């Protein structure tokens with residue numbers, strides 16, 4: 001007899017990522033099926049997934065048999081061969097495709113297993129670039145407080161947020177340097193845009209001068225940042241960072257791991273700004289989460305001095321993942337999902353503005369289908385909103401069949417790019433109800 005599927009509890013042999021012992025004791029939902037923008041748990045309960053798989057890769061939605069077929073066909077043809085000294089067809093085709101759709105100038109690509117590995121490889125490429133040019137003292141990496149660039153060895157050095165995660169792994173690799181992030185709703189410099197004159201970007205000059213420009217390899221940042229909830233910097237921010245990096249010979253790495261492949265209503269979020277990166281990291285929407293894959297792209301200027309990339313992963317340039325990615329990119333294009341992200345993103349944001357009537361909703365924002373509701377207990381002072389109340393809103397939403405998550409003091413919304421107007425209306429209604437219930441419990445509502 002087949003055992004029924006139960007919630008996961010302490011008896012399970014499976015370890016979960018970033019899940020507390022208390023949550024395991026309470027029982028963890030087992031997701032057994034996905035269809036469109038909904039997933040189903042062990043009891044058959046369905047959830048509207050406003051987080052595209054929780055970590056937000058599922059751009060084309062669930063249940064795409066075309067992607068299964070692409071993986072199956074490639075496995076039958078040629079499942080695996082080393083990325084060292086040999087090439088394979090899907091990886092070559094995917095590199096060509098990315099050269100076509102990434103911002104102009106990004107010409108060379110290599111493939112890894114996920115976003116963390118892509119970031120790691122970008123950092124290695126930057127080091128190689130300087131090393132082969134005889135600039136061997138450049139090892140420091142400048143990142144931003146509030147950044148997230150993955151969980152691997154060197155990548156952790158750029159980890160500006162999720163404090164317990166960073167602190168537990170300290171000491172960081174030497175050369176981890178941080179500046180503040182652009183977060184105008186709660187400006188870390190206590191200034192107001194535009195009178196601030198972009199102090200958060202200009203801080204980079206002071207930090208470079210202090211650290212020694214001849215020791216700095218690269219600056220890394222997400223074009224639109226997740227840490228405070230889908231935060232888009234002012235238009236001049238990235239051009240100014242680019243100018244500062246150029247004036248000191250520092251490479252600019254733009255981390256498109258979340259933003260890429262239509263999340264923000266353009267193929268890449270870099271395209272919202274008048275700026276060109278030297279290197280770009282990608283993952284998530286690259287395969288819509290159907291198989292693991294990350295990528296790094298860079299300009300010819302970066303690869304030109306490099307005689308040999310001292311780097312090898314068994315699963316680098318994996319043919320099956322690359323074949324699935326090619327099919328996934330075809331779906332994004334033929335179903336016009338980038339355009340859908342832009343159009344439906346505007347519709348979602350319009351709907352969210354109705355929530356500003358709530359005493360706890362300080363700001364709503366969004367670019368494409370990446371949106372956030374920033375909470376406060378005082379709209380004038382923008383005082384912090386307790387995390388336990390945010391978590392309680394999330395629990396209420398789950399009870400009503402909608403999955404969302406927190407980012408900083410915000411609720412973040414990042415649904416599959418196939419979401420419809422009806423599903424957005426459904427989400428806004430439930431958000432409205434759950435926020436009211438929590439405000440009543442907190443005594444904020446009359």
Ligand SMILES: Cc1ncc(COP(=O)(O)O)c(C=O)c1O
Pocket residue numbers: 055114115116117119148149150151222226255256257258283284
């Ligand atoms: C901007 C950014 N970079 C890197 C990563 C790490 O990617 P992965 O979780 O695939 O290792 C993430 C993951 O959320 C991310 O958002």
